Amino acid sequence: MWISKTTTQAICDFNPWIFHTRDGHQIITSETTGFLEQSDNLYTESTTCFHKSRVDTQRFSRFEEYVTCFPCSASNFICVPDQCILEKKLFTTYRPGMLLEIVMYFALLEAIKENSPLLAFMEQDMSLTGHLLEYIFQHFKHKLILHRNVESMKTAMKSGRYQMVLLTNNLSNFKDICNMLGGLDAQVYTFSSLINKSSERNIRHQFPNVSLTQINCDQVLCKEMLGKTLPKVKRWLLLRQVRSTLRDIDVPVYQNGHVISFEKNIKSTDELVAQNIPVARLKHQLFSKHALYIIIGGLTGLGWEILKAISKGGGGILVSISRRSPNDIQRDDINEVEKESGCRIKTIKADISVFSSISEGFAQIKSSFPDHAIKGIFHGAAVVDDALLPDMTEEKFDKVLRPKVMGTWNLHLLSKDLTLDYFVLHSSITSAFGNAGQTNYGAGNAFKDATAFFRRGIGLAGQTINWGALKLGLIDEKTEKHLKSQGFLTMKENEIIQCFLYSLFVDPEQIICGIMDWKTVIKVSPDMLHIASRIQPIIDDLHLHDLTNPKKNKTGFMQVMETEELQNLPSNERKIKVEKIVSHIAADTCAVDITMLKVDTRLASLGIDSMKGMAFINNVYKYVSCKIPILAVMEEESTIGSITTLILEQILKCNDGERVRKSKKRNKKSDKQRKADKLIEETRFQVVTETENKTDIAFKIRILNGKEPKRLQWQTNDGENIIDFSEITNIQMKGKSGTKVLQVDTKNERYVFKSSDMEEVVQLLKQLEENFIMPNSTNL
Ligand SMILES: NC(=O)c1ccc[n+]([C@@H]2O[C@H](COP(=O)([O-])OP(=O)(O)OC[C@H]3O[C@@H](n4cnc5c(N)ncnc54)[C@H](OP(=O)(O)O)[C@@H]3O)[C@@H](O)[C@H]2O)c1
Incomplete structure (x- = not known):
């Protein structure tokens, strides 16, 4: 697991070993020293101590300090099997890690089958002197000659010893030594923690002459094995001769390692508080007043919110980089933040997509604040220029990609030699879920996502946050409304900052932060179903399986129209x-x-x-x-x-x-429809034939559907009148003398149908329109 470097390691201004939080990563300790504690009393004035439910009071004393070798989570209280506890005084000169080392050598001895002499190689920087190894083998009458460099191994090999112990995690040294064998058979012993699986495969493949025995550290440190090994170690330590030799053995003082001692005087009746000692920082310790943080695009939108959050969180120097200088309002806001939090804010004008410009910006930072280490870079520079794919031009693509791709890479190049706590790339859910019209933006953000993983892969800080819709910056009201209709709700400032701090604290390579109305997202975007596997846990949690079944999928915003x-x-x-x-x-x-x-x-x-x-x-x-x-x-x-x-x-x-x-x-007409048809059939319209200026009394009017041409038929005192629809040139509803009339024009005549009942005229119009579409008909 990659663990980000803590600000403590880098700046040394506070202690990351805190005890009052349940968040953070657990660490495993293999060896611990401390005092025994009664099972019913879990808080104590002593710290690193053993808790044992069945303490053998005859064998153990509460006032004696003990050493244990038993892997468990780092904590003020640990429970260990009683066979794994040894009195510290047995070690004439104890140093942390000594018991673990002895246990490992005992396991090595056990694994070696042949009694022939051994050639051993121990890497220089393993923080071990090798004296213990030599002494243990010597004590058990197994000849072992230890070398600390590869060259001396070569000379030794000439004398023909081919049973070897290689204590190195350096694959190339391992291979060099195997190469020296020149194809001769050899038995090589090492530990599983030193050579990983792929290296092991590599060695076995490249050196078939080497019979490799890896001592499995997990097995050595399991309860059963330790239960057998530690009593043997104890018996060995009790030997007077061993004790006097150990006194003279050179005990190394670790140069690179850390000896962890927990705070004393923890008093708590809360068992969990006392037991959990995480290594992560507290949320309020994410930023340091001695450090400098660079916020790209820190004058607007998300960048500005983040700048404020870092200032509140105790960040010392905050540098905002964007292409423009702050305007008067922004300057006033900056002064206010400085006054409120006591931080210092500097603004620099630079374009991150241009290497010379941004490197000049970095040079300015270094010369202005030589005593402040850059500990965080937050990249939020972005521009958008949406277009659907056929309209997406190279220019639009380039414009949007530049700050995202070139900008990200330039920042990586300029900071790869720095020990950063944070290298945060503000990305978007567009690169996770896609968004029509944003191929350029999605691609740019995908590059950011990949860069975060790339940096992690080479041991550097790197994190990408795929933000959902935010109520600031790039999002305008229209976009916000549209996104809402798609199920993506905007996050407010306080929610954004909460997610931001959480992301830094938990420190995943990639995290999606947004408010999604998943029901709507899945309902209105069938495309989402293509990525159903990515959102499967959400679908499971919210029981949305029905929605993901296309047969049952119903679009909420539209009604089915009969x-x-x-x-x-x-x-x-x-x-x-x-x-x-x-x-x-x-x-x-x-x-x-x-x-x-x-x-x-x-x-x-x-x-x-x-x-x-x-x-x-x-x-x-x-x-x-x-x-x-x-x-x-x-x-x-x-x-x-x-x-x-x-x-x-x-x-x-x-x-x-x-x-x-x-x-x-x-097939069955609705009641309403039937009623309407009847109404028309029985209606007595007054029919005025305008060309002749003649008024007739109609007693029946209907539209003859079915056969072409459709016809409008009515009867008057003069007899039956019919117009074929093909003759009609216009149909309009108009207001005339306080009543509504329907006017039907043919090439030669105009018929006006009048009724005192407005509803009837409307019904007639409807019937006509359903059967006949007039290109220019207008309804009043
Ligand atoms: N707002 C959202 O809903 C949303 C959603 C998802 C992701 N995001 C991401 O969040 C980040 C910030 O977005 P925002 O909404 O806060 O946008 P914003 O207010 O427009 O901020 C972008 C900032 O970047 C600066 N900038 C642009 N190009 C630059 C360049 N080449 N060099 C230096 N600075 C440059 C701009 O200042 P100048 O113009 O003065 O240079 C501006 O201050 C972006 O990475 C965006 O993709 C935002």
Whole structure:
């Protein structure tokens, strides 16, 4: 596991060994010293101590200091088996780690089958002198000659000793020694903690002459083995001769290692508090007053919030880098933050996408604050320039990628030799989930994500935060509204900072922070289902399985329109309605912002493919009961408008048996419809034939559907009148002398249908419009 370097190690201004938090990483200790404690009394004035439920009071004293070798989490109290406890006084000169070393050598002795002399190599920087190894082997009458460098091993090999112990974690040294064998067979012993699996495979493959025995450290340190080994060690330590020799053995003082001693005088009745000693820092210790933090884009949006958070968190020097200098308002805000928190804020004008510019910025920082180590870099520089793929130009791509890709890499190059606590890349959920119109932005953020992993891989600090929608910076009101409709809610400042601090504290390579209304996300974005595996835990937690089943998926914002309902609408309204439905379906299927769609938007420009095409026609069928051919959707020239026309045509053909939904419901006219039909049939309209300026009294008027041409028929005192629809040039509803009239123009005549009942006129208009679409008809 990679553990970030703590500010303590770097700056030495506070102690990371804190005891009052349950957060943080646990560390395993293999060897501990301390005093015994009674089981019913878990708090004590002594610290590192053993707790044992069945203390053998005959064998152990509460006042004696003990050493144990037994792996357990670092804590003020540990429980260890009684066979694993040895009195510290047995070691004439005890140093931390000594018991563990002895245990390991005992295990090594046990593993060596042949009694022939051993050639041993111990890496110089292992913080071990090797004297203990030599002495233990000597005591047990096993000849061992120890070498501390590879060259001297070479000379020794000439004398023909080929049973070896190699205590090195340096693979190239290991291989050099094996190479020296020149193909001769050899038995080599080492520990599993020194050579990892892939190195082991490598050695076995490259040196088939080497029989490699790896002593498994986990097995050596398991309860059973320790239960057997430690009594042997104790018996050995009790030997007078051993004790006097150990007194003279050179005990190393660790140069590189740390001896960890816990705070004394912990008093708590809370068992958990006393038991957990995490190594992580407290949240309020994330930043140091002696350190310097660089915030790229720190004058606006997220950068500004982060700058304030670091200042509140105790950061000493804060440097904001952006292409512009602060304006007067920003300067006032900066002064206020400085006054409130006591930090110092410097602003530098530089472009991170240009190496010379940003390196000049770094040079300025170093010369202005030579005594402050740079401990954190927070990269939030970004610009957006959205466009759907066919309209995405190289220029737009370059513009958006520059601060994200070049900027990130420049920052990496300039900081790779620094010991940073944080190298945080502000990325977006766009690179995790995708977002139509943002291929450039998504790619730029994906580079940031990859860089975080790359840096971690080479042992440097690196973290990417994929932010969801934030109520600041790049997001305007329109985008916020759209994102909300897609299930992505904006995070407010306090929520952002909470997530930011949490991310630093827990320190994962990548973290997604956002507020998602997952139900809506899954409902309205069928695309989300493609990444269902990534969000599976969320689906499980929220029991959203039903929503992920496409059969059951229902789009919440649209209502299924019965064909009859659409037919009953005036032609203009129907057209608008269908156009709206088509736009919604296209926006959802292709996961684009509906506001970007127009009647002439080509479906191809939305990135429709055959999968999406199928989803599109299925949704059309679902919402308007019309089946449109896939080819009509996939055609290069298909637009929202052309699909709308296709659907309208189908709706109008419904009476000729082309309507797709042949539900019983459809065959049976609704009560309302029947009532309306009856009303028209029985209505006595006053019919005025304007050309002749003659007023007749109508007693029946109806539209003859079914056979072409459709006809409008009515009866007057003069007899039956019929106009074929093909003769009609215009239909309008107008206000005339306080009443509403329906005016039907033919090439030669104008008929005006008047009724005192407004509803009847409207019904007549509806019936006419359903059967006849006038290109220029207008409704008052
Ligand atoms: N707002 C959101 O909802 C949201 C969501 C997800 C992720 N994010 C991420 O959060 C970060 C910050 O976004 P924001 O919303 O706070 O945007 P913002 O307010 O526009 O901040 C961007 C900052 O970057 C600076 N900048 C741009 N190009 C630069 C360059 N080449 N060199 C130096 N500075 C440069 C800008 O200042 P100048 O123009 O003066 O240079 C500006 O101060 C971005 O990485 C963005 O991708 C934001």
